[in-house]
Amino acid sequence: MPTITLSGEPFEVDEDGFLKDPARWNESVAKGLASEEGISELTEDHWKVIRYLNNYYKQFGSAPMVRKLSKETGFDLKTIYKLFPTGPAKGACKLAGLPKPTGCI
């Protein structure tokens, strides 16, 4: 199982770099993963998407649909792609500590 080290702590990840254990997610993990996804600095807009995804996952145990994500955060899909260049599924969910989405987002 591949592992990555973020701020001194080892984390288990799957082959695409998603965290194996979402419960261990915290804000420093998101900061550590951001550079991998081509994001230089996490702004307040980034955090809004990341926190929404994380809270949704804690509540329902799955990733939300794209439609729901853009409706609740108020960003349209173009803005989300600007914030996370690899897209909502690969980029945003990885930073929010979700397991790899199965196609809903």
Added chain:
Amino acid sequence: MEKIKLCCAKCGFTIEEYTAEELATVPRKEKRYKYLKAKSSICPSCLASGRLAETRVTVDAATGPAPKAAPASSVAAPIAHEVHAEGDTPMMDAMSTGHFPSHAVELKKTRYPAQMYEQALQQRRTQWGYGGYVSLPGVASGVLVRASARPEITKGSNFVRIMDPCGNFFSTKSMYALCDIADKYAYGLLHLLSTGGDLELLGIPTENLKPAVEEITAIGFDIGSTGDDYRTSEECIGPAKCDLTLYDTLGLREAWYKRFLDDVQYPRFPHKIKCKFSGCPNDCVRGCQKADFFLCGVYRDAPKINQEKVSKWVKDGGDIATVCSRCPGKCLTWKNGDGLKVDNDSCLHCMYCSNKVPGVRPGDDRGVAIMVGGKLRGKFGPMLSKVLVPFMKAEPPDYKEVFDALERFTEVYDANARKKERVGDFILRIGIDEFYRLCGVEPVPQMLAQPRTNFFTHWEPEEVKDERRL
């Protein structure tokens, strides 16, 4: 180093190849290996089905593929082109003879892997494998991949989908620029136009994708139209060449792009949505059969008749009797001296007389009908579209009323449809009445079951006064 190959038990064709180290460390490959071993597969080479045979070969590490050299500088580095296996092409040569321009000649002039096509002809089945989308950072849609079932000839090919300008008009200058990009990065081959109506550049190696896409956007074109979004729309040539058109199809499509470009490039719908714009009910773009949302030009007053022109046409030998007898509404009558008469109450506005007789032209009360749910594939197979709005004025420059309605209908589809459900399947599942209710459209007699006899039914004068039915 030990290599583990999964081969066809009959012909020995290698399906997958792993190293022992990969299987121990990469869980994805291990999972795939176990899955392939457990199931019965069909060999792409000899079509025999059955369990795969496993062979283990020990290879010296030195003979394995050399480690990738680090790219020195992305600016100075020469652009990589994949090297394909070459060989004799007897069947393609046979296709190159004759009078008609041959695709085999064109393919052989480029870097297209000719052996793939030659082998396809010899074995009577395609040698290409599955296809899919490629994720490129910052690009949400427009890049596709086609894998190869013959990795010894070519490893597969990426291609980008470029949205065409309205009317498929390309200036020679922009075409030269596109050709330069195709020569520099791709096979040097333009697929013009694909069945979806877009221009495709085939055979771009993965490392060249980003610069290629950047250059395409720099010369003013845009890529998109893959995945669950609006696909590239198609329109008939309209006012640029045709005199029967009932609204400006080119202008409407331009306005459509201006308004919905984000939805073309960023996939967010349950499934793809195809839009087609036809200038008149002749429907040259086949929108009624193929488009999820189809905007058809319609008119609702009587056809205009220029009696002089009709008389001249009849005098020159025009067969007016046949036209009158074959009129679907049986509403045309011709009398020598009286001229041609139309009974507007039974006119279906089907364009038959306008197509046949030079002096008959569509009326002046023109607009657009919106039809939904046509498709050829999907869960429940081919369907013809149904009329959602029988008549609506299309007003340039921004066509606000038409596009507002379109946006509302797509919103209904987006909110209620299941994942990977086309509009036609969605309407079949919930019922057309429920769909009308969700869209807020009142059913009127002008939307009947059959498209060609459908919205062309006549309008009473009081209905025409009540302009907005939505």
